[in-house]
Amino acid sequence: MDNNKNCKSLSISIDPEGGSNCAEERVAKNGEVRIEGGEKVCGSEDMRGNHNHTHTHTPSPCGGKESFGIEKGKGETGQRLNGKGRQRQKQKKLNRHMSLGTAFSIIKRETDLEPSSSLPRSYSMSKENYSMFRTHRQNSPMQGQTPNAQESELADNCPQLSNGQIPAGRYFDALKGPELDVLKDYEDILLPLDEKWPFLLRFPIGSFGICLGLSSQAILWKNLAKIPWLHFLHVAALRINMALWCLSLTALIVILFTYTLKCIFYLEAVRREYYHPVRVNFFFAPWIVCMFLTIGLPQSISEEVHPALWCIFMSPVFALELKIYGQWLSGGKRRLSKVANPSSHLSIVGNFVGALLAAQVGWKEHAMFFWSIGVSHYTVLFVTLYQRLPTSEALPQELHPVFFLFIAAPCTASVAWEKIHGKFDSVSRLAYFIAIFLYASLVVRVNFFRGFRFSVAWWAYTFPMTAASIATIRYSNTVDTTFTRGLAIVLSLISSTTVSTLFVTTLLHALVWHSLFPNDLAIAITHKRIKHKNKKEKPASIDLEHHTAPIKRSMELLRSGIKKQQARLFSWN
Incomplete structure (x- = not known):
């Protein structure tokens, strides 16, 4: 276990552009896993060797881009890479517990999937999506299955999946056509678009x-x-x-x-x-x-x-x-x-x-x-x-x-x-x-x-x-x-x-x-519209002095002209 001293932390991050959350787990020297703001969870994986590194991958629950967190031994700079190698620096904390076994199981399940570079219009949760429409609902947005860490994350951090009554105005906002059965271009749905539903x-x-x-x-x-x-x-x-x-x-x-x-x-x-x-x-x-x-x-x-x-x-x-x-x-x-x-x-x-x-x-x-x-x-x-x-x-x-x-x-x-x-x-x-x-x-x-x-x-x-x-x-x-x-x-x-x-x-x-x-898109709309957070450049601050300088100069010339006219009138009198 001496080699474990060089392995400091394991981070799991998700790109914040898609409105997702990020979890960060700390691996202590004694092999325990801690989540910031939460209780410690014993790690089930043995971290051995300075050259061995661990990377975890968490899918975005709200349809955003995915990223990997990689952190090597002590003294090396941690790298955070998404599926195409872009650098992601912003992270948000998610209050939940995830063991190393859960993290590695997610990696195993998602390694064959290539992260998309564009914002998807449907949630990529495979066929488990259909269970959210089934009868016998439990305390999870999914139906007919035991809640796990992923489902809890969806329930807590994606209000679009809530099971309350959808307002009538939401159908008008998300759908179009005389029968309100055509999805608008900028809307997302809960079920996959690229496969035939049950x-x-x-x-x-x-x-x-x-x-x-x-x-x-x-x-x-x-x-x-x-x-x-x-x-x-x-x-x-x-x-x-x-x-x-x-x-x-x-x-x-x-x-x-x-x-x-x-x-x-x-x-x-x-x-x-x-x-x-x-x-x-x-x-x-x-x-x-x-x-x-x-x-x-x-x-x-x-x-x-x-x-x-x-x-x-x-x-x-x-x-x-x-x-x-x-x-x-x-x-x-x-x-x-x-x-x-x-x-x-x-x-x-x-x-x-x-x-x-x-x-x-x-x-x-x-x-x-x-x-x-x-x-x-x-x-x-x-x-x-x-x-x-x-x-x-x-x-x-x-x-x-x-x-x-x-x-x-x-x-x-x-x-x-x-x-x-x-x-x-x-x-x-x-x-x-x-x-x-x-x-x-x-x-x-x-x-x-x-x-x-x-x-x-x-x-x-x-x-x-x-x-x-x-x-x-x-x-x-x-x-x-x-x-x-x-x-x-x-x-x-x-x-x-x-x-x-x-x-x-x-x-x-x-x-x-x-x-x-x-596919009946009308029943798969989200409870609320997903607002994707795109990076936008802040507008440059307006220099008021620069823009008002010509007005000030003209006012000064006007005042000076008035004073000269008054002086001439007094001199004539």
Whole structure:
């Protein structure tokens, strides 16, 4: 142990530019390891020989650059080198304990990794990152594993990894696009960008839009089978209604089962989707689909609906409305003017669909209750979105398929009112005419909808077109003219063609291109934006005397001139 006297210290440093912390361990003469500001920890490694040196490497927990600390024997100058040999001199202290065994294990794990010279946009913690989204959270930001020194460091020194509720404004700051699913260039995420994430993490709540599109088509073909002037399509329409109903039921079961697994294994990801200003509205989708399937039930299965089904499907919708509408009313960070976006119409549509189903089972008072709630909140939402308030950051400047959600609420409202009162009266026509005008204003600008990246959430934008077709069929039954008949046929063909095209595109993305579910960047944003500390030159001090010297000279000349003029006046007097 005499040779150990020459080995004085072991330093572990991390470049402070990335906002990271540094730990420095002291190796005493007796082989003990001390951490500044902490208790001593016995070293488990034997430091022998003057020529042997030890270097340790600690990865940056906040995505910054990494550096190595090397200190040789007594009398030699310590060197601190990063992965490319640059000299790093600034260090910060980290209050934690790390044994030599932990340090050497980190070296062994990281020796094959080449430190990056640029600031990364994701945390390089390998596959352990995914555990932070798993269920059964402990006192560590990681889930499902025992906390260790690295995880404690992440929890204490990176507030970006905290598991609290993410504010709505944070989603607007970190994401862009009408669906708030595109990461901004200067933002970092918690998961790696260069590899495919687990399937459940990539499975979004927007997948229920597939069920919305298919189940609404089942209702459309059920209504087409009842049109008197289309009696030649009666048998074919009923068969198509049965096929679409079975297909949509199968899709609902598969998607619901998959998302339930996501809730079980990745609850944190589900929570982040619930706090997302756009995706929170898709939590209404499963229950709206269930009511669509009940309304579009084929006649060969049953012609009557039990009221208990309405109670089961409408209770979650009512609970979600109390939560979301309460946030709109009470203000704060999730007030309506802040989070309003076209997807918010899904929460409105749930009231009208519930009113339609309630009227079908014979509960007219319940139907009127939810219809009035839907109309009042649709009016406020429509005005908020139509004005394009500066605080409504989620509303895109360009047209997007999401705008078709504007026509969903008035269409379903007109059909629901007809079911409540038994005829397509002036109130139903008022809502229908508003929907048709909005539909026409979007169709004439169809060229503006090109060039957008396909998303599975596009399915949710197809059922408003189907709702417009159903409302037109009901209107044509009241106002039976050639124009209304032709309009009903044209709108039905457009909606069916759109759904068929999306169905084929979805199959191609899923089975051929394998790109249906890309990495869901929206759930992996940090709790706070990481501010990378870059070295900036201090501005040079301003020499006030130098800059004000010309002004002083001119003032002196002015004073001297005034004095000479006064002297001449006195001499003349």
